Amino acid sequence: MQVKITIVTSARSPRCKEGTYWYRLECGQAHREGTGTLTETTAHRLELSGLIEALKRMTKPSNLKIRTTSGYLQMGHRQLKKWRENGWRRPGGKEIKNRDLWEKVAELERGHQTEIEVVKSGEK
Secondary structure: OEEEEEEEEOOOOOEEEEEEEEEEEEEOOEEEEEEEEEEEEEHHHHHHHHHHHHHHOOOOOOEEEEEEOOHHHHHHHHHHHHHHHOOOEOOOOOEOOOHHHHHHHHHHHOOOEEEEEEOOOOOO
16 A cells, blocks of 8 residues: 655744644545644754654555655655664764654654655645
8 A cells, every 4th residue: 555645844944933744644535634833843853743743643554655845854764774773873973863753753664665755845
């Protein structure tokens, strides 16, 4: 089963007093949407939180196509396996930022085939 997940956030700067994320899960004609708000956060944490909330809605293993305007999500996703193998540290030993959220993404993606596509804002 293929499920398309679209993630959109309201963050316009690296740090924000309040930000909103929106996600949409689509499978055939069925869809489900959700939103959330975070305060005193960063754009990256907002993006990761939207992805986590969408992944929590998955009830069985699927082929996931995640669409986002976030290059950060795509880059981080490519590094998940390496980060996990290195104890969630970058080369040189420094811990990755947002480790708590990346660990949750890795946990929730277990059992799924996942692809992340970066799209332009407003693109469907």
